[in-house]
Amino acid sequence: MTADIRVIAHRGASEDAPEHTLAAYRKALQDGADGLECDVRLTADGHLVCVHDRRVNRTSNGRGAVSTMELAQLAELDFGSWKDPSGVAAESPDSLDPEHTTVLTLERLLRLVSDAGRPVDLAIETKHPTRWAGQVEERLLELLGRYPLPGPVRVMSFSARSLQRVRAAAPHVPTVYLMHFLLPRYRSGRLPVGIPVAGPSIRLLRRTPEYVARAHRAGHEVHVWTVDDPSDVELCARLGVDALITNRPRTVREQLDRL
Ligand code: G3P
C-alpha cells in the first residue's frame, strides 16, 4: 500500500529551500511530509546544529569546520543565500528572513516538531560521531529527554558503534543503520544487534532490489534515501519499502498517492 509509505523530508524540503534551515522544515510540514530528516554536528561549545558537511563552506558564506566554531560564530553566518547563485533572492525580503538564513540548532528543530500540531517522524543522523567519543549521542539524548515529541524519533548513522551507544543509553529510541553498500554479513537482511531499521541507499536497492524482502523477513523496516527520481519512487513502491527520504516531499507524496 503506497499510502502506508512514510515520506521523510531530507534536510527539510531542501529542493525548494536552503537545506537544514527552519524555512526548509516549515515548508516540508506544509507540503505534508510525514517526517523530517536532519544531520547533527557538535559545535566547539557543545551545541548540536543541523549541518551536513564537516565544514560550513558549501552552505554558508563562512569557512571552517563546525567543530571548531562556537554557536555564536555560526549564528553570524548566512546559511541561505548559497541556494540562489544568481543573487536575486539575496535582494528579496524572503532571503532576509532569519528562518531562511540562520543556522538551525537541533533544539529549535525539536520545538518546531513539538509545535507541529500533528505527529511528525523525526530522523536524526549523527555525523562523524567517533570523533567525539559519545558526546554527540549524549547531548542528543539529553535534548530528546527535554522535548517529548508526539511522533516517533529515530537516530540514524552509518556508524554501528554510534547506534550501539544510543541503544545502551536509551533502548527505547529506535535506530536506523545507514548503508551505501551491503557488507557480506548483512546480505541476508540481518542488521547489527538491536538495530530495528535498515537504511539502504537507493543505489543499493537498484543493484539489489531483493534486499527489501530479505530485511522484512528478518523483521526490519526499510527506510531508503535519497529518493527524488520518479522511477526510483516507483521502484520503492513496488518493493514495499516502509519510508522514503526525499528532498521533494510534496512531489513524492503526490506520486505515491497516484500509484
Ligand atoms: O538519510 C540518510 C542520508 O541523509 C544519508 O546521506 O549524506 O545525505 O547524510 P547524507
Ligand code: CA
Ligand atoms: Ca543525512
